[in-house]
Amino acid sequence: MRAAGALDDASASGMIAVEQRTVFSLYEELRAALYAAVALVVTGVGILVKEHLDRIGPLTLMAALAVAGATCYVPAIRAQSRTTPRSAVAEYLLLLGALLISADVGYAESQFHWFGANWSRQLLILAALHGFTAYVFDSRLILSVALTSLAGWLGVAPLPGSIATWHFGTGALGLRALLCAAVILLWRAIDRRLNAARFREVFEHFAANVAFWGALGWCTDAHDRLIGVLALFALATFAIRSALRSGIELFAVYGVGYPALGLSIVVGQILELPSLSGAIAILVIVLAATVVLRQFHERLKEAQP
């Protein structure tokens, strides 16, 4: 491939070094270990806050979480000030810091009710804080935390439990999901102008998934089915256009997979699935989705170098 000019010298020699094992990187293993470490600490802190409120005292707990959270930002700040590339440890400590600050703010609100009936505004503050931090440190992980907080403020719960029980299955919650997606896309448009679209993928993945889940929720509701199906097709058009523009195949998967799922849900409800007509209709939907996805896959592959 190097001889044919399909691979530059640097890439080729890098690949040869990896193949011959003269260089061996433990980067991915470290990232997995760091993610597990962050998950363990955050889960432990969550249980600690829940179980030992009375024994520790709110102020002590808040102060401890704030100090721990702030300390986690130190390696990233140091790397930033030295203009050196941030290590994986610094990146994941930054994530841990953001999550501890989120837990701290949430705990403080649950104790002192600063926002009263508008308690969820703390999530907006967290979204703004993490959004700011994400831009300062150029961190996609922190931006993901910010967008999740934003979705929480708009009433779109990110937990899988809400999906399993079809909590999205009301018109209002579907609308909130679409509103959330619209806000994220607006943010993306601002990012495109001011930040050279460095976070474009993060915004687009979040917006696509939130919007599609909202539309799917409508499909599960007998009164909103039609709007749900129309919304799914409109969103699918955007997703596929995005896939063709950016070359990211996952958007084509969203654009075909979600409508196929939504249509199958609607057909399954209307024709009562174990019936012959229901099974034939869903088989047709699945086969059509397969053909369409295959076509987009081929088109996207052809566009590759």
Place this chain on the structure above:
Amino acid sequence: MTFRPTASEERWLALARRLHRSSGSPVLAEHAGAWRTANFWSLFALFILGLVAVVMIEIIGSHLWRGAATIIAGVVSLAAAEWLIIGRRHFGFGIEESLEVAGITMLAYELWSRLHASETIGFGFLGTALAIAGSRLLSPVFMTLSALAFVMALDAPPLGAGLVCYAIALLGLIASNRNYRRPSYALMFEYLVIVMPVAGYLWSASRSGLLTATDYRHATLSQWLVPTCSLAFAGIALASGLRRRTHVPIIAGMLCVACSAFELRKLTGLSLEVRLIAWGCILLLISTSLERYLWAPRRGFTSRPVREDMRSSDVLEMAGSALLTPATQQPEAMPSMEGGGGQFGGGGAGGQY
């Protein structure tokens, strides 16, 4: 007629996938034949779509040909899969894999149910079906599932079944040290190295119930075998991975350490939250030390990414961060709000710290 890619074609397809290049690009096309592969997300989506299609064929069959629905659905699925492989040259594309495995499994199920054989023999049939599908499609996933089904077919006591899994994993570790002409053969052994020790732990630990923590301060020798086997395999796998400079044994070793830590959770007598925070901090410390130690490469080992694409944040990483974000619960003292009650924001927020 070509039944599968040649070893050379398979190597070029693997290279195309690793370089994120199209197998149809001029340089690769002449070496990779006209075989079509899909990347992870398309493969996953097409695999699911194929499975749904098989279920629908089965339902249609149950309406039209009562009593022979499974056989007909199996034959139709198998024929469709073979047409996609031979006629359309799909390899690792997702849909032909789900159709093939579902078709063969359905036929095996039908045969087993007509023979009125025992459940143990049923697992043997399942293992054989998965092995046939795995070897036809050169799929490491189905070969690993086949190994698990054969262990089930042994009907051994939990500790015995666990030890068999560790033995298979060790054989996989030895076999993966060889160079194979087909990348898929190496992958088959590597999958066994990762999955079988975890299955071995789960099997052996299931004797006393996975969620019931064993008190190892008063445990018998056979009870100690559960974490010891896992730790021993972790040691062997980590040593082998570092010596051979391959990732798979290291990942298997890390998983086994996690299994052992979970198994020995009651050993310290500390509360759950303290254990979680302590383990998290220990893991952070180890990772930090290792990263610093290997920041400048030592004997070829480094903690830095060696390829540019390793640095890029992927969708799973974003989803992982979103999953860890604490969702805030509505304070109990506040009046309850219903989702969609007109208040902008917050009505639907839920979850736990």
